[in-house]
Amino acid sequence: MKGLVIRWLILAVAILASSYVLEGIEVKGFLPALGAAALLGILNAFFRPLLILLTLPINILSLGLFTFVINALLLKIVSGLMPGFEVQGFWAALFGSLIITVVSWLLNAFVSDRGRIEYIDLKKKGGGRWE
Numbered sequence: 001m002k003g004l005v006i007r008w009l010i011l012a013v014a015i016l017a018s019s020y021v022l023e024g025i026e027v028k029g030f031l032p033a034l035g036a037a038a039l040l041g042i043l044n045a046f047f048r049p050l051l052i053l054l055t056l057p058i059n060i061l062s063l064g065l066f067t068f069v070i071n072a073l074l075l076k077i078v079s080g081l082m083p084g085f086e087v088q089g090f091w092a093a094l095f096g097s098l099i100i101t102v103v104s105w106l107l108n109a110f111v112s113d114r115g116r117i118e119y120i121d122l123k124k125k126g127g128g129r130w131e
Contacts, residue, residue, distance in 0.1 A: 024092025
């Protein structure tokens, strides 16, 4: 349960980061970002696999790049359902989905399967080896 909450907060931070970087995405505060993150997580869990399966031929021909279009579509749907979160246009949704994907991937790299934030502490040993 702890891991779910941490990943939810990470997705909200990624949505806020995309709103700061792009002019076409507006978030009116942290609570709408949390709501948008929850709704986006639900849509990603239930509808994204179905959409990827339905668009599999296009996705194969585009070498997986069509997945960003699916992410943009889901982000635009969340924008229509969530008050306080607006995405204006397809290109803002596409670049926003790219930023959200990269930021959440980077931040989720520090979260373990148990929901704990972890890091690797390397120390230089004799002979120039890192352990």
